[in-house]
Amino acid sequence: MSTLTTLSRRRFVGAAGLVAGRMITRPLFGADAPSNKLNIALIGVWGRGLAHYDSLAEENVIALCDVNEKRFPDALKRFPNATTYVDWRKCLDHKGLDAVVICTADHTHAFVANWALNRNLHVYCEKPLAITVNEARTVRANWQSKNGKLATQVGMQRHALQNFNRVRELVRDGVIGDLKAAYAWGNRKIPRAGYLPAEGAPPEGFHYDLWLGPSPLHPYNPGYFSGGPGANCLSWNMFWDFGAGQIGDMGSHTMDLLWNAVDAGLPTSAQAKGEAMNPDVTPVECESHFEHPANDWRGPITVGWYQGGAMPRAPKPYIDLTKISHGAMFSGSKGFLISDFDSRMIVPFGDESDLTYYKPRAKEAVLPPVGHFQKQWFDACRDPGKKTACDFGYSSNMIEQMLLGLVAYRVGKKIQYDGKTGTSPDCPEANQLMGKMYREGWTING
Numbered sequence: 001m002s003t004l005t006t007l008s009r010r011r012f013v014g015a016a017g018l019v020a021g022r023m024i025t026r027p028l029f030g031a032d033a034p035s036n037k038l039n040i041a042l043i044g045v046w047g048r049g050l051a052h053y054d055s056l057a058e059e060n061v062i063a064l065c066d067v068n069e070k071r072f073p074d075a076l077k078r079f080p081n082a083t084t085y086v087d088w089r090k091c092l093d094h095k096g097l098d099a100v101v102i103c104t105a106d107h108t109h110a111f112v113a114n115w116a117l118n119r120n121l122h123v124y125c126e127k128p129l130a131i132t133v134n135e136a137r138t139v140r141a142n143w144q145s146k147n148g149k150l151a152t153q154v155g156m157q158r159h160a161l162q163n164f165n166r167v168r169e170l171v172r173d174g175v176i177g178d179l180k181a182a183y184a185w186g187n188r189k190i191p192r193a194g195y196l197p198a199e200g201a202p203p204e205g206f207h208y209d210l211w212l213g214p215s216p217l218h219p220y221n222p223g224y225f226s227g228g229p230g231a232n233c234l235s236w237n238m239f240w241d242f243g244a245g246q247i248g249d250m251g252s253h254t255m256d257l258l259w260n261a262v263d264a265g266l267p268t269s270a271q272a273k274g275e276a277m278n279p280d281v282t283p284v285e286c287e288s289h290f291e292h293p294a295n296d297w298r299g300p301i302t303v304g305w306y307q308g309g310a311m312p313r314a315p316k317p318y319i320d321l322t323k324i325s326h327g328a329m330f331s332g333s334k335g336f337l338i339s340d341f342d343s344r345m346i347v348p349f350g351d352e353s354d355l356t357y358y359k360p361r362a363k364e365a366v367l368p369p370v371g372h373f374q375k376q377w378f379d380a381c382r383d384p385g386k387k388t389a390c391d392f393g394y395s396s397n398m399i400e401q402m403l404l405g406l407v408a409y410r411v412g413k414k415i416q417y418d419g420k421t422g423t424s425p426d427c428p429e430a431n432q433l434m435g436k437m438y439r440e441g442w443t444i445n446g
């Protein structure tokens, strides 16, 4: 079979919507054969994009897109056969693409992800998947219509740490009795007063208007672009028009630690409080609380998210939760489980907490390692019947809950939430805040 035929077949799986797995997509000439490589576009080639280079080098990167043309020479050294673009909308129409990796600023993630899904491309999107409730819902709806046919992954790569599934097993297997509540927190604080004032002009080759993309016009200021590689997001992600603050930043990683263990869908209510509302900047200190219905293995639970100094109460005075910068705690009828990203501790309490009720699972039942997080997605691109750890179903629910917390924070009261419609039945003001206005000419679902 020629290279072209094999690639066409793989595209066909997505384009025609056949259930993969029924297609034989394995290589004829070994895993590294050119015929088995994915044709990938990398959108956002510097910063976080750099962290994907080594994995991407094992595939065919045929398109590179960045709003900053100065980033191309180095990227082309690594991926010399790629065509360059400054506008991701044009890049997604590059002929022969199988998949796309999105490393742009947060306010474009849901846009690029939707456009890519609509073009039957497999998608890896850096976290956060969305910055409004409605964005998360649009991506999920598009993903659902392609589920099992397109591979997706959100860049919450800490999920591959073995501790994530150890926490899940312990909670699921009842080490703390019946799960009642779960809390996650992060202590990062990056206070800003407001959008930056106009200063200078974008350097040559930097397409600031494309960087703003769907967001309202804000004057250029080099302060939005002064961070080092992979950390520049900390220069813009706290502004409402460019990100979701800590929810999209470390919050995505930390809530993932909790989310992986509770099997929750969308909440039925949200309530939040924090520092005074700033129309330019998302809150630094804030906490949000959600009610989740029972599922097939547990009763109803509450989930809490705390950021920027807000913290859940420690179960005992001798436990100092503030020593964990980004962590999660699970509260059950017989104890607590406290975790950071790569370790955990169990705090049994009460007369029934002798632990005899808890039976560690057999070795064979221990959840297998996720393995290499990016490569798990590559494998699923080749066989979309394979599951990825943070697909757009799992991840969109998680971020929708977090973003609903920001809506509750803005309206300043407890709201009921109907996850079927994405609306609050008792708070019309909240419904105005589920989405946002985009600049003319930009459509989220193109």
Ligand SMILES: NC(=O)c1ccc[n+]([C@@H]2O[C@H](COP(=O)([O-])OP(=O)(O)OC[C@H]3O[C@@H](n4cnc5c(N)ncnc54)[C@H](O)[C@@H]3O)[C@@H](O)[C@H]2O)c1
Binding pocket: 043, 044, 045, 046, 047, 048, 049, 065, 066, 067, 068, 071, 086, 088, 103, 104, 105, 106, 108, 126, 127, 128, 155, 156, 157, 210, 211, 213, 229, 230, 231, 232, 233, 234, 248, 249
């Ligand atoms: N998974 C992780 O651990 C992790 C770590 C760091 C950053 N991130 C995420 O990666 C993303 C990028 O963060 P960063 O710090 O690299 O930001 P950044 O501002 O450095 O942007 C990265 C690159 O994308 C380009 N870019 C931005 N908007 C673009 C657009 N619309 N079209 C094409 N190119 C565009 C920039 O010019 C830059 O080269 C953020 O969403 C952030 O949350 C994830």
